[in-house]
Amino acid sequence: MSSIRLIVSDLDGTLLSEDNRLNDSVIDAVRRFRASGGLFTIATGRFGPSARPIVDRLDIDIPYILCNGCVIADRDKIWEMAQLTLEEIAPFLREADQAGVTVLLFGEDGIRTLRSTPETAYFEQREGLPCVPLNPGDEAWTERPVQKVVLIGDMSQIRPLWDRCRSGYAREYAAVQSEDHFFEIIPARQSKGEALKKLMAHLGVAPSEVMSIGNQLNDLEMIEEAGIGVAVANSHDELIRHASYVCRNGYGEGVVEAMERFAAIGAGSKGGNTYVD
Structure with a gap:
């Protein structure tokens, strides 16, 4: 049995395909993981309105991380939000x-x-x-x-x-x-990694029970905080150097690969691509 209880994935360049689609195979893998009792959420640089269609499509029912860690929200409310003033910059x-x-x-x-x-x-x-x-x-x-x-x-x-x-x-x-x-x-002091620590505390999940998946430098702290830090194949070289597992596949298919390897969900259907509306 897998020890992974929580999976946290970046969106652009990771969960989504190269042309910014949400593939059926990804939706199916998330469904199978959740059906087995797992928790799945996202950590993205996107802000709320941009991320919401993916959240709804995946039916994410736990808090998710927005704006590279500045916002933690669910589909009903904002849990935490750090804002920036612009006068100085x-x-x-x-x-x-x-x-x-x-x-x-x-x-x-x-x-x-x-x-x-x-x-x-x-x-x-x-x-x-x-x-x-x-x-x-x-x-x-x-x-x-x-x-x-x-x-x-x-x-x-x-x-x-x-x-x-x-x-x-x-x-x-x-x-x-x-x-x-x-x-x-x-x-200052906002990141996906810091937000992930807050999320783990809220959900009562230990770092060893978490798999984080990303592709860019803003995902670095997040994959270092997790028990398994995954870089999809199309990741930045620096992220690859710090990952505990590097996928053979890129983008969403890399996410599915990591889930099937570490979350013990088995092989699923290989559906076609679907747009995120």
Whole structure:
């Protein structure tokens, strides 16, 4: 019998396919694990409205982790939420915007952007949510609390700019790379790993009973907190170096592989792809 009671999976690049679909084989594996008494949830960089269709499709009935650990919620309420104020980092965001980097601000009331770009159009298509442009002359956006900031662009451009600016900040911030071209700024001391520790305590689950699965650097602390930390085949090299198991398969099929290997759910049906609406 498997000792794994809780499985926590990242979404983009992990549970979802390369074209951001939720495969039938993944849905089936989650169903079989839950039918055996297991607990399944997600830990994602997405915010609530973007993650909700997947939560509903998988019928997740325990809390899940959003915004790279800044939010813990279930389908009825927010359990915890850390927010970010923008006054101090607003000059950095303006400089990044002027350098051609796409800046997205995520709040409870939706997504704002400093300007519309091809990246915002791609993001809107992928997430199915609008990115509302701000008025560049309106300073009010710097006073609005947000859950996170996402910069989309070349990491070789974004990281040096952030490293140069952050040394002068009075406040602390956490920054993580969540995808190849996504750089996220969140409140200090927030991470998927920290949120997972809170979730384990709430559910009464020991680290040895947890399997975490991811593909990017924002998943690193989460896989290190779990008894089994899994990297799917398409993972960042640094995550692979820290994983206790590296899948032969990538994306959702890697998740199914890890579940069948460590959660003792057996081989299931191999259904086709399905869209997340």
